[in-house]
Amino acid sequence: MQLLQKFKRGNSKKSPSKGHANYAYTTARVRAMKSKILPKETYPRLMNMSIDEITRFIGESEYKEDIDELARNYEGVDLIEHALNRNLAVTFTKLLSISEGDVNFLVGEQLQKYDIWNIKTILRGKYCNASTDEILDAIVAAGRLNYTFLSELAAKNTYEEVISELANTEYHSILKNYDGTNLSDIENQLDKIYYVGLFGAIGESKSKDRKLFAEFTRMGIDLKNLMTLFRLKKSGITDPEMMNLMIDGGLKLKLKDIQRLLSLSFADFVSELEKNYYWDVISDVVSPDMVSLIDVENRLKKHRLKSAASFSHVYPISIVPIMDYMLSKKNEINNLRIVIRGKAANLDDDIIKEQLVI
């Protein structure tokens, strides 16, 4: 099947080959890595532990190295938080280093999210005059920009210097418009360029795994847009200006649908959603008089995880299982963070459980 796809790809000029791709090796390795992700039965157990017990539990699992490394500098919740960030960065850069050719290229494009995240963090840090250490604490060097380069950026005195350092990157065309005040606008544009890059990378390839990857990405956009819409509607915003928060390229929720939904009130928005493709996913937690959006957001996130897992079974030797792993890993880290932050803030177990996506 792969040979066939290689021939097909070979004929298409729009997606040039990036050299030999080791799909079999990478996907098998990633699947073995996925088997080490904490099962969902772990979370109720974690809920019964104190912060120190959780640190120990995590220190005996996949996060051992990170906990050992950071235990000198941090303790308690901060230790776990930094260990989680470090592990995420190490895991994702590992994906980049074990993959070759086409796989490496696609994983790198996907990980640009973290490059953008880091650039945003540094700019935000400079905006509110945070110290270099404070900025470095929040950095997750999981993309193509490595930690050394990012820490050099964080050590710069002004945002102008940061931006001039990034002159050779694709983000410069957007960053050069930053004047010290329009941070949120620049951030939105950076987020959008990520998707533009991703669609560019997928190209108009005819191969089925790329199509599936495109579908998967577009579904992610749908869910993101839907969450933004829910938040906007809940706070009663109908300003058409808000369209610039939406990301183009959705699968079942096109921009013109969003434009129509944006002008409605929350109750009308909910009744209009009933015709939507995603209604089945959220139908039993959405009502016109709902108070919290946590349930909806959790459902949507869970739906994405589930569909990623099922997509990855359709094409076992393609980029999709790797994306599935990246999502699951990110989700695991988010869940652990929710548990420890919740515990540290003395939240009720029920409230913490509500937030978990398992």
Next chain:
Amino acid sequence: MVTETITAMDPSGLKAIGAGLAVGLTGIASALAEKDIGSAAIGAMAENESLFGKGLILTVIPETIVIFGLVVALLIK
């Protein structure tokens, strides 16, 4: 007078070519199949060493193809 030369091919030569093709082509087929399985097995083993046994068995399963080829080659002979 017209003379006609008839060149007859030795049937054992054809047999040998057939046997060679049977082993050679099935060998290539096994190699193609084992290439991906082998690299996948190495990948999985890099993460979890206990998969060595399973990986080894899965890697040699396509070996049956070339064994069939060999059997056919022996039968032809």
